[in-house]
Amino acid sequence: AQRVTQPEKLLSVFKGAPVELKCNYSYSGSPELFWYVQYSRQRLQLLLRHISRESIKGFTADLNKGETSFHLKKPFAQEEDSAMYYCALRWDGSARQLTFGSGTQLTVLP
């Protein structure tokens, strides 16, 4: 069965410091990986997907199939980056739902 693991429930960094949110997955096929961000009690917004290989709000994520990881990185954190971040996987089954990790609450300190 597919699974997404985000080992850090809480992560605090200072403004301007680099940040890395970890995500590991387990799935034997070819997954699609996503990062979603949720600001306080708002809707989840798609931040990144590995297929597009784009950078949004300074965040990047590289799919490492050898390590089965999809870590989210930003070189210089900003206070407005404080939010809950979810890594998600979509597998090539018949249904198209996402499997989410448990999330990492990022706090960027001034």
Place this chain on the structure above:
Amino acid sequence: NAGVMQNPRHLVRRRGQEARLRCSPMKGHSHVYWYRQLPEEGLKFMVYLQKENIIDESGMPKERFSAEFPKEGPSILRIQQVVRGDSAAYFCASSPGNTIYFGEGSWLTVV
């Protein structure tokens, strides 16, 4: 396009009552998903529907929970005889087939 609309945003129910959560997908989207976010936990998939069909309900509790997406009108997640453990945020999402877009969620509190 107004985005995925959920209502009510907040709902308080007493134990034993019924809760109905509504979700209007984005225009043109025929796929609807429901997720539950329990306090201090991540999102858990509940059910995936297309118009008039349940495609995957593997995440739905076996009892008291049901979902529909009729030909006309919003998708509805129904929870009968609510218990305290049902208190959570319920997120609906819709998709035209690929990218999934989320609503702002409905927060259910059972007292």
